[in-house]
Amino acid sequence: MSKLDQVLILDPPSDLRFKGPFTDVVTTNLKLKNPSDRRVCFKVKTTAPRRYCVRPNSGVIDAGAAVNISVMLQPFDYDPNEKSKHKFMVQTIFAPPNVSDMDLLWKDAKPDDLMDSKLRCVFELPSENDKVNDVEATKAAPMMNSAKADSTASTVPVNASLDDTEVKKAQDKCKRLQTEMSKLAEENRQLKEDIIRMRKVPRSDHMTSNSTSLLGREATTASLPSLLVVIAAIFIGFFLGKFIL
Numbered sequence: 001m002s003k004l005d006q007v008l009i010l011d012p013p014s015d016l017r018f019k020g021p022f023t024d025v026v027t028t029n030l031k032l033k034n035p036s037d038r039r040v041c042f043k044v045k046t047t048a049p050r051r052y053c054v055r056p057n058s059g060v061i062d063a064g065a066a067v068n069i070s071v072m073l074q075p076f077d078y079d080p081n082e083k084s085k086h087k088f089m090v091q092t093i094f095a096p097p098n099v100s101d102m103d104l105l106w107k108d109a110k111p112d113d114l115m116d117s118k119l120r121c122v123f124e125l126p127s128e129n130d131k132v133n134d135v136e137a138t139k140a141a142p143m144m145n146s147a148k149a150d151s152t153a154s155t156v157p158v159n160a161s162l163d164d165t166e167v168k169k170a171q172d173k174c175k176r177l178q179t180e181m182s183k184l185a186e187e188n189r190q191l192k193e194d195i196i197r198m199r200k201v202p203r204s205d206h207m208t209s210n211s212t213s214l215l216g217r218e219a220t221t222a223s224l225p226s227l228l229v230v231i232a233a234i235f236i237g238f239f240l241g242k243f244i245l
Contacts, residue, residue: 006117009033020125022078033066039095086121
């Protein structure tokens with residue numbers, strides 16, 4: 001039985017290109033598309049597993065769906081004279097109706113059921129044109145930043161004037177509020193005085209009536225001794241008249 005052709009469509013189809021410099025992690029993407037009407041299990045392998053990090057490195061692709069895979073090359077000392085021998089292989093198999101254990105699926109898979117595609121790793125250093133473009137971009141960046149700074153500076157007076165106007169409006173509003181609060185406080189004070197004055201009026205009348213009664217009592221009390229004196233004088237005169245006669 002002949003080997004099955006790869007059911008997935010790979011992009012890129014044959015080469016994984018990594019562009020230096022390789023002093024930091026360099027990432028390239030691999031897209032797997034499933035044009036069939038069945039679910040497909042995939043697994044990504046490499047001949048240099050310590051040099052690469054692949055996410056995700058396995059999974060299931062639904063019918064008509066696609067998945068993007070990130071292949072990350074770890075930093076290393078690149079030698080232009082050394083030819084890269086690193087390779088990748090995308091291995092696939094049609095998924096059973098109820099797949100749960102992926103490891104067991106791959107372990108029990110028959111060779112005739114497996115499909116695979118191989119990709120070659122290509123390392124590229126930046127060309128001279130790219131370097132020139134990078135230098136020009138680096139030079140242009142300060143100019144663009146200065147232009148942005150100038151435009152920002154030119155807009156500052158306008159913003160400042162707007163801020164001054166808003167501050168003046170706020171100050172005027174505060175003054176008006178303070179004046180209104182003063183008026184309200186004065187009205188409140190007058191109301192309090194009126195209330196106190198109204199409360200004092202009945203008390204003063206009561207005090208006046210009390211004082212009048214007290215004065216009457218004092219006058220009555222004061223008149224009692226004089227009346228007694230008169231009575232006593234009458235009795236004394238009566239007795240004296242009897243003795244004399």
